[in-house]
Structures are given as C-alpha cells and as structure tokens.
Amino acid sequence: MVFQLNQAIGKVPPNGNPVVANRYGADPYALVFGDRVYLYMTHDALEYDGNGTIKENTYSSIRKIAVISSSDLVNWTDHGEIAVAGPDGAAKWATQSWAPAAVHKVIGGKDKFFLYFANNASGIGVLTSDSPVGPWVDPIGEAHILRSTPGVEEVTWLFDPAVLVDDDGQGYIYFGGGVPEGQFTEPGTARVMMLGEDMTSVAGTAEVIPAPFMFEDAGIHKRNGVYYYTYCSNFYDGERPEGSPPAGEIAYMTSDNPMGPWTYRETILKNPGHFFGVSGNNHHAIFQFHDEWYIAYHAQTLSKAQGIANGYRSTHLGRLFHNGDGSIQHVEADYKGVQQIKSLSPYQRVQAVTIGWSAGVMTEFEAAVGDRIVTDIGNGDWIGLSGVDFGRKGAGAFSASVICLEGGGTIELHLDEPAGLFIGELPVPAADGPENQIELKAEVNGAEGIHDLYLVFTGKTGVPLYKLVSWQFVE
Incomplete structure (x- = not known):
C-alpha cells in the first residue's frame, strides 16, 4: 500500500521535550512512587470563540488534572484526566482545578495519595486515593485552605500548592502568590503551613515566606538537611535592587527548617521565552528519581509548533544539579530533554x-x-x-x-x-x-x-x- 508518513509535531525524535505531544499539560508536579515518576498537570484544552477560532487560554473552564507516568523519563504512559471540579468532578464545590501538587504518605500501614489543587485563586482543595492514578475522592467536601484559614487573610492569590512530607512524617504545604498594589519588591503573599496528620487538615497558623518579587508557583524540596523553597518572580518592569530576581524566572530560598526563616539565594531558570521564543508564566517542580535530581517546567512549545501559542502549555524535563556548597546550578531549558535512564522491555505487555x-x-x-x-x-x-x-x-x-x-x-x-x-x-x-x-x-x-x-x-x-x-x- 502506498502511504506517506505523517510528521511528529512538538516532540520530534530523538528529543525528549515536550514530554508528550498528544496533549497539553501545564503547571507540572512530580510524585515518585515505586519505580515510576507521575506528573500531574493542569489540563490545558483549546478554547474557541463563536466563530470556531482558537482563542487565548482563559483557564476558566479547566476542571481536570492530567496524569502521565514513566519509568525511564522518555516513554510516557497517558493515564488520562482526573475529573476534579464542577458537577462531574470529585470536588463539586470547586469551579476550577489548576496547578496540582501530589504526595504519598503511609497512614495506618497503608499507602495513601493526596492531590492538592487550586480552585482558581480563591482556595485550595484536596483529593485522596489509594493509588497514584485514582480513583480520587474528596474527603472533606469543601476547600482545604481559604482566606479564613489562620495566617492566610492577606494572600492575594490563594493557589499553587506544593507539599512536603518530611522525614519524621510531618506534612507541610506551601502556597500563595500575587502582588498587592504597589508592593512588587516584597509582596508578602507566599505562605507555609503545617498539615495535620491526616494530610487533609491544617495545623497552627500559616507563616509568611518573605520571597523577593514573589509572583506565584510554590515549590519545595529537601536535600542534605536543607529545605529549598522555589517560586516564580513577578513581572514588575521598574528598577530592581541589585541581586533581585529578574522578571518571570524561577528563584530559590533556603532554610534549615521547613517553616523558615528563609534566605534568598538567586534564580535558576529563566523565563521560557528566553529558550523557546514564546514567553508566558513560569511554573516548575523539582524532584529526585534514582538518586538524580530533575526539574519539570512548562513552555508553549507544542502549541507554538501547531501555530497556536495562545497560552496552551506543555511539560518539559531537565536535569538539576546542586553544587558542593548546596547551591543550585542554572538550568538550561531545551528540546533535548533528559537521558533515558533504563531501556524498555518489549517482552512485557x-x-x-x-x-x-x-x-x-x-x-x-x-x-x-x-x-x-x-x-x-x-x-x-x-x-x-x-x-x-x-x-x-x-x-x-x-x-x-x-x-x-x-x-x-x-x-x-x-x-x-x-x-x-x-x-x-x-x-x-x-x-x-x-x-x-x-x-x-x-x-x-x-x-x-x-x-x-x-x-x-x-x-x-x-x-x-x-x-x-x-x-x-x-x-
């Protein structure tokens, strides 16, 4: 039979980025469980105007979280979408589901999985499951964190959770963002709070993380006893003090305690526009897999290749390296991606x-x-x-x-x-x-x-x- 091969768009062999090309996926968050990495992503989906033309992504209709997983970091299994918000979702009280965070904890001798999400910028919800791919249920039937939560009243954007279960089993949630009027240098909108033993409640009062030029996108990881809080800087176009993070970059702070105090260090990942020629918000997650460190981030590479870079984002991976003194090296985002860490066996289904x-x-x-x-x-x-x-x-x-x-x-x-x-x-x-x-x-x-x-x-x-x-x- 005569036929012509169709061409790959977005993820082109032998490149590893974006990680998948059959769907979009934004605001990635990584969960390592067993021999696999699970990536949870905001389910960007095309929006159309009355004439059927693709329009700018408004994020207003996003009610699902997409899930993919891999054991080798190049071949990815598509697990579909989690119906999170709206009448067909697990959390029917929520209107949107953005920027997920997922974590595993053994409770009562059983593996439990927790999926935190942003209900637009007005609150944070949580779902639970016995498996990293669901099914998921809403254990509390309402928001997990609201502005009525102690210490959260002044948070402009109540969203973008990141979660850490420390070595002693204590959980912490990091969240927040936005810039109060005129407060670009020190927005004061980043927060950290202790979680209850059940991971679906909070304890105490949320503490301020004094992140310079804070915008959004909380991240947390721990290495050699040091806690790294990472975030995206805001887009203030005025003069910035020397040593401040430039606009739209991933910056980090460190502490020897998960609640702080925190010391600002520097930025590690420039805006996607620097690498791929299409700018936008910057969102990331840092994780360890088989003793190596990686960073997941998003960029509009797939939609750019399709000619529709209107805010529809795709997840990418890169290596992350810590120096001997614990500082983080700058990350170079690219299409190449990361090296495949194990071969795929064709003799298993x-x-x-x-x-x-x-x-x-x-x-x-x-x-x-x-x-x-x-x-x-x-x-x-x-x-x-x-x-x-x-x-x-x-x-x-x-x-x-x-x-x-x-x-x-x-x-x-x-x-x-x-x-x-x-x-x-x-x-x-x-x-x-x-x-x-x-x-x-x-x-x-x-x-x-x-x-x-x-x-x-x-x-x-x-x-x-x-x-x-x-x-x-x-x-």
Missing part, C-alpha cells in the same frame, strides 16, 4: 498509550476495555518508543490487542525511525459488525539489541482504521 513520540494519534478512555487506548489512527500515523531492548536472542513474534474498525489495515514495525529497518507487519482486519477487541500475532525478524521502535499504521485514507489497546513481543 505494553499499554499502547505508552508513547515516546507520535504523529497523528490521540488517546481516550475506552469503556469496553476499562482503560485508556490509542485512537484516531489514520493512514501514515505512527507511535515511537525509545530505547527498546530486544536482547541478544531477539524477537520472533509481535502480538497486539486491537479494536477493529471500518477500515482495518496494517501495523508495520520499523527500527530506529518511522521509515527505518522493516522487521515485520501485523494485518488488522476490518470490522465485520459491532466493534470488538481481538488479539493478533505475526512473525518478526531482525529485532535484536537496543533500538527505537516505531509502530506505523497503514490502511485506507479517510476512514477510521482501528484502535490499539496494547502490544508485546515474544522471543
């Missing part, structure tokens, strides 16, 4: 929504399967997986679980690039009646060692071909 790179496809929850799958598959679309280890013996066969649709077609298997070495193909029959999920298998040849793997989808043009649920190689 792989969810189709685990994607390194892609062209054309989307993902959605399929009720009949009970999981998220790859959809919108058209002729010339493809999925790429980075660093797949076929071993010395190599693979002998490929199997896939698919849902047949009108078109049917073929899954071609290529190594190292979409048009690279051809190792086999799997015919997918057209649906004969209602949609049904079937398992198919085909022989392959030439898949040995470590390669990038590409699943290239071919079939009739203009009709839906099939949906992909999962796949696996056998030796």
Whole structure:
C-alpha cells in the first residue's frame, strides 16, 4: 500500500521535550512512587470563540488534572484526566482545578495519595486515593485552605500548592502568590503551613515566606538537611535592587527548617521565552528519581509548533544539579530533554498509550476495555518508543490487542525511525459488525539489541482504521 508518513509535531525524535505531544499539560508536579515518576498537570484544552477560532487560554473552564507516568523519563504512559471540579468532578464545590501538587504518605500501614489543587485563586482543595492514578475522592467536601484559614487573610492569590512530607512524617504545604498594589519588591503573599496528620487538615497558623518579587508557583524540596523553597518572580518592569530576581524566572530560598526563616539565594531558570521564543508564566517542580535530581517546567512549545501559542502549555524535563556548597546550578531549558535512564522491555505487555513520540494519534478512555487506548489512527500515523531492548536472542513474534474498525489495515514495525529497518507487519482486519477487541500475532525478524521502535499504521485514507489497546513481543 502506498502511504506517506505523517510528521511528529512538538516532540520530534530523538528529543525528549515536550514530554508528550498528544496533549497539553501545564503547571507540572512530580510524585515518585515505586519505580515510576507521575506528573500531574493542569489540563490545558483549546478554547474557541463563536466563530470556531482558537482563542487565548482563559483557564476558566479547566476542571481536570492530567496524569502521565514513566519509568525511564522518555516513554510516557497517558493515564488520562482526573475529573476534579464542577458537577462531574470529585470536588463539586470547586469551579476550577489548576496547578496540582501530589504526595504519598503511609497512614495506618497503608499507602495513601493526596492531590492538592487550586480552585482558581480563591482556595485550595484536596483529593485522596489509594493509588497514584485514582480513583480520587474528596474527603472533606469543601476547600482545604481559604482566606479564613489562620495566617492566610492577606494572600492575594490563594493557589499553587506544593507539599512536603518530611522525614519524621510531618506534612507541610506551601502556597500563595500575587502582588498587592504597589508592593512588587516584597509582596508578602507566599505562605507555609503545617498539615495535620491526616494530610487533609491544617495545623497552627500559616507563616509568611518573605520571597523577593514573589509572583506565584510554590515549590519545595529537601536535600542534605536543607529545605529549598522555589517560586516564580513577578513581572514588575521598574528598577530592581541589585541581586533581585529578574522578571518571570524561577528563584530559590533556603532554610534549615521547613517553616523558615528563609534566605534568598538567586534564580535558576529563566523565563521560557528566553529558550523557546514564546514567553508566558513560569511554573516548575523539582524532584529526585534514582538518586538524580530533575526539574519539570512548562513552555508553549507544542502549541507554538501547531501555530497556536495562545497560552496552551506543555511539560518539559531537565536535569538539576546542586553544587558542593548546596547551591543550585542554572538550568538550561531545551528540546533535548533528559537521558533515558533504563531501556524498555518489549517482552512485557505494553499499554499502547505508552508513547515516546507520535504523529497523528490521540488517546481516550475506552469503556469496553476499562482503560485508556490509542485512537484516531489514520493512514501514515505512527507511535515511537525509545530505547527498546530486544536482547541478544531477539524477537520472533509481535502480538497486539486491537479494536477493529471500518477500515482495518496494517501495523508495520520499523527500527530506529518511522521509515527505518522493516522487521515485520501485523494485518488488522476490518470490522465485520459491532466493534470488538481481538488479539493478533505475526512473525518478526531482525529485532535484536537496543533500538527505537516505531509502530506505523497503514490502511485506507479517510476512514477510521482501528484502535490499539496494547502490544508485546515474544522471543
């Protein structure tokens, strides 16, 4: 069959940034649990005016939090969205859900997960789950933190939580932002507060973090007994005292106590506009994974590549390095991203929504399967997986679980690039009646060692071909 390969947009091989290209994701927050990193992100979604034209992101209709995870930091599994706010959300009292923060704590011998979110800039809510991917429930049925909370009355923007569970099990929440009239130098709107043992209540009074030129985006991490509070500086365009953070950059302060006092240090990450040519707010999260430190941040790279950089943001990763004296080195944001830290095994079942790179496809929850799958598959679309280890013996066969649709077609298997070495193909029959999920298998040849793997989808043009649920190689 003659076909033309569709092109990747946003995340282009071999780059690692943005981390995914089939969805947007802003205000990233990282949770490490087991052998995986989970990224929770504000679910940016396109907004349209009355003429059907994409308009500037107003954030007003965002009621979901998107979740992806990875064990290697290049191939990411799409877990879909958490319905947080509104009548269909877990927190029905909330009208929006922005800027999540997630944390794990063992309570009563059981793993518990807590997802904090901003209800626009008027309060902070919390959901709980027994799993990092849900299902999530609202344990208190109301906001977790409001301006009636002790010490919070003067916070301009009550949002952007970050959470730390310290070595002794005590939890702390960091939040706040905004600039009171004329107070650009010392806004006084950053806060830290102790959490209750249950992580869904607060204790005592919120303390002020005197962050110079504070704007938004609380972050917290601990290393070698030092607490690092990180934040985004405001966009004041007047003169700044020497040593002050420039506009829209990620700055940090340190303390030997999670509640302070804090000492301002410097900035570590310039505004996205410096690196990618499209400016906007700056939001980050710092985390440790397998003894190395990383920073997640957002930029409008995917939407820029699509020609619609109207405030629709995507998550990126970079390495973070601490110097011997504990100071943090400057971060250089880029499209390259971070190094893959482990190979992907093709001999274990792989969810189709685990994607390194892609062209054309989307993902959605399929009720009949009970999981998220790859959809919108058209002729010339493809999925790429980075660093797949076929071993010395190599693979002998490929199997896939698919849902047949009108078109049917073929899954071609290529190594190292979409048009690279051809190792086999799997015919997918057209649906004969209602949609049904079937398992198919085909022989392959030439898949040995470590390669990038590409699943290239071919079939009739203009009709839906099939949906992909999962796949696996056998030796």
